[in-house]
Amino acid sequence: MKLKFIFSCCLFIAVLGSNDAVFSQTKKTAKTVTKVTTTTRSAAGKKDIEAGKMLISKSDCMGCHSLENKMVGPAYITIAQTYPMTDANVTALSQKIINGGSGKWGQIPMTPHPGITSPDAKKIVKYILSLKK
Incomplete structure (x- = not known):
């Protein structure tokens, strides 16, 4: 009877221990995937910033x-301190470059730049917003 009890306890501990090992391995894998994704995004971001410059x-x-x-217009650093680097700000400011506008920084309007493509305008904005100190 004691032998069956000891065997059952050992079996229970072995099963419980193997589940923890599988769980912790899965957890490590998830962290690794996240790091790879973040690194890839930042490498692409650096290319856009250099292209914008x-x-x-x-x-x-x-x-x-x-x-x-x-x-005539605001300093790039002032713009960077005003707008955080978000997708919404990059899109809005890139449209401001293309379409022009006035009001936020004074009465003198910014000239439209219809010859600049949307992807290029976004690279310019990413460069400007990367200047935040």
Whole structure:
């Protein structure tokens, strides 16, 4: 009788221990997948930011904006401090680049830039918003 009890306890402990091992292995796998996804996103983000910087240098943006000082339009750093890097802000600001507008930063309107594609405008915005200190 004691032997059956001891055997049952050992079997119970073995089954319980193996479930914990499977659970912890699954948990580790989920963390690994998350890290890979985050790394991939940040690598793509860095490419967009560098492309945005290059696009600004080849455009007329610097005629009205500067990195740190207000000119006709706000400084890029001021824009970055005002808007967090979210998909909604990137989309809204990229449309502002393409369509132009006024009101948020004063009465002088920003000229529309219909020749800039939406993907390029988003890269420009990502560069500007990445300047937040």
